[in-house]
Amino acid sequence: MPATTGKKYIERINDLHSDVWVDGKPIQGKISEHTAFKGVMKSQAALYDMQHDTSLREIMTYTSPLTDQLVGTSYLQPKTQEDLVKRRKMIQQWALSSNGMLGRSPDYMNTVIMALASSAPFLKGKENCFPERLVNFYEYARENDLSLTHSFVNPQVNRAQFYLEDIDDEPIAAKVIDRNEEGIIVKGARLLATRGGVTDELVVFSAGGIQDKANGFAFSIPSNQKGLKFICRESFVGGESTFNYPLSSRYEEMDSIVVFNDVLVPWERVFYYDNLLVSNTFATKSSFLPFSIHQAISRQIVKTEFVLGLVQAIIDSINIGEYLHVQEKTSEIIIALETLKALVIKSEVEAKFDEWEVLRPDQKTLQVASNIYPKVYARFSEIIQQISASGIMTIPTENAFQSELRADLDHYLQSNLDDAKTRVKLFRLAWELTMSAFGTREMQYERYFYGDPVKLASQLYYTYEKELYVKRVREFLI
Numbered sequence: 001m002p003a004t005t006g007k008k009y010i011e012r013i014n015d016l017h018s019d020v021w022v023d024g025k026p027i028q029g030k031i032s033e034h035t036a037f038k039g040v041m042k043s044q045a046a047l048y049d050m051q052h053d054t055s056l057r058e059i060m061t062y063t064s065p066l067t068d069q070l071v072g073t074s075y076l077q078p079k080t081q082e083d084l085v086k087r088r089k090m091i092q093q094w095a096l097s098s099n100g101m102l103g104r105s106p107d108y109m110n111t112v113i114m115a116l117a118s119s120a121p122f123l124k125g126k127e128n129c130f131p132e133r134l135v136n137f138y139e140y141a142r143e144n145d146l147s148l149t150h151s152f153v154n155p156q157v158n159r160a161q162f163y164l165e166d167i168d169d170e171p172i173a174a175k176v177i178d179r180n181e182e183g184i185i186v187k188g189a190r191l192l193a194t195r196g197g198v199t200d201e202l203v204v205f206s207a208g209g210i211q212d213k214a215n216g217f218a219f220s221i222p223s224n225q226k227g228l229k230f231i232c233r234e235s236f237v238g239g240e241s242t243f244n245y246p247l248s249s250r251y252e253e254m255d256s257i258v259v260f261n262d263v264l265v266p267w268e269r270v271f272y273y274d275n276l277l278v279s280n281t282f283a284t285k286s287s288f289l290p291f292s293i294h295q296a297i298s299r300q301i302v303k304t305e306f307v308l309g310l311v312q313a314i315i316d317s318i319n320i321g322e323y324l325h326v327q328e329k330t331s332e333i334i335i336a337l338e339t340l341k342a343l344v345i346k347s348e349v350e351a352k353f354d355e356w357e358v359l360r361p362d363q364k365t366l367q368v369a370s371n372i373y374p375k376v377y378a379r380f381s382e383i384i385q386q387i388s389a390s391g392i393m394t395i396p397t398e399n400a401f402q403s404e405l406r407a408d409l410d411h412y413l414q415s416n417l418d419d420a421k422t423r424v425k426l427f428r429l430a431w432e433l434t435m436s437a438f439g440t441r442e443m444q445y446e447r448y449f450y451g452d453p454v455k456l457a458s459q460l461y462y463t464y465e466k467e468l469y470v471k472r473v474r475e476f477l478i
């Protein structure tokens with residue numbers, strides 16, 4: 001059955017033995033048993049198993065157009081509004097299992113590769129572009145339920161507008177340095193790849209801003225391709241105890257720098273290269289934006305519901321619901337939640353067929369949502385901290401509850417609603433979500449994973465149709 005299982009996913013990734021470095025050491029042995037990865041891999045495995053739950057199969061899978069087998073819904077190229085709704089329901093079903101903390105559940109990249117392949121005809125007839133290879137890869141990924149990560153951004157060396165790397169120097173930003181009958185040779189680095197090293201493949205494509213055509217390409221390679229290395233930051237897993245670290249023990253996704261040391265990308269995996277115009281326009285001409293934002297917002301809705309639940313649970317626990325500012329802060333979350341829900345549905349209702357007969361959710365509506373979330377998510381953290389006050393610091397560990405301190409803790413840390421242990425678990429969750437390394441990384445993730453919010457706002461400004469309204473003002477003034 002093409003829709004994979006958790007066991008197969010874990011075996012596949014272990015068998016790759018990709019070159020992944022944590023804390024200056026390469027991972028030896030099974031990556032699924034490494035402390036930095038075991039929680040998140042287990043959580044991802046559980047997602048794949050959901051595809052085989054008969055009560056969820058209708059949402060999680062659909063029949064492959066190539067075989068009569070069931071494949072994952074996140075690969076579905078929507079042709080009807082029902083397809084779009086089915087995609088959202090599937091995304092939210094997976095998101096529910098981590099309450100939206102897995103920003104890179106596999107449906108994100110499945111969606112991206114589906115969107116790019118759906119727009120493959122854009123590449124047709126263009127120099128050094130190979131649309132059929134992109135479609136082949138999408139079908140291969142779908143039929144084998146591959147897990148993918150990606151890297152779009154060049155290293156943060158010099159972000160001045162007209163900075164160009166010296167072509168005579170050793171490359172820093174990954175570039176094509178050679179080509180031969182087997183493929184292109186890539187050298188340099190890309191940042192960042194969340195989950196780099198625990199996916200089957202790495203997809204690399206240029207999302208714009210390319211000034212040197214050697215830096216512009218799109219391809220996918222196995223994570224264990226010779227010369228490919230993932231350099232991880234330190235792990236933010238606090239520990240294995242779900243009492244102490246309810247989130248990082250399960251959902252720490254890891255981020256890595258990707259280094260290409262003369263990596264051969266075989267021709268059948270090169271989707272385009274050496275074409276400045278395509279490297280700078282494919283991301284916006286393709287359906288990448290509407291579909292990837294539709295996935296992200298659907299997940300963020302689930303995450304926002306969880307934040308609201310957490311805030312209200314804290315309010316109930318220490319009985320602060322009568323205060324107006326607490327009500328106002330909670331309402332801020334409700335307003336954000338209902339706004340996001342409305343926008344995602346609006347994007348589906350206003351979906352239109354693109355020139356390649358794929359039903360795209362309305363892009364401008366989704367762009368609005370993606371401009372909202374980086375701001376409101378940071379505010380959610382602040383609200384949780386403000387309503388928790390010292391509660392977020394009175395959080396003894398699981399060991400403390402198993403020590404002779406237990407009687408003191410039970411007495412002094414009880415709350416209006418909860419016994420001490422329940423109350424501490426609740427506040428540990430609040431702490432981990434907003435103040436731990438895991439939690440602050442979550443904030444940075446929601447701020448930046450979709451790109452620089454400043455550029456997202458600028459993109460919205462330039463692409464939004466404003467002329468009609470200007471005309472109304474002009475006519476009013478006549």
Ligand SMILES: Cc1cc2nc3c(=O)[nH]c(=O)nc-3n(C[C@H](O)[C@H](O)[C@H](O)COP(=O)(O)OP(=O)(O)OC[C@H]3O[C@@H](n4cnc5c(N)ncnc54)[C@H](O)[C@@H]3O)c2cc1C
Binds near residue numbers: 193
């Ligand atoms: C947790 C996390 C996970 C991520 N995972 C991935 C991943 O898996 N794959 C991936 O490809 N990327 C990933 N990213 C990277 C993400 O795409 C980038 O962070 C984002 O595109 C912004 O780019 P940058 O970080 O290089 O910021 P920079 O572009 O270096 O920006 C730094 C500062 O300079 C300002 N600035 C820079 N250029 C301009 C300009 N032209 N105009 C105005 N202001 C400017 C920015 O506003 C910002 O304040 C991740 C990021 C984070 C934080």
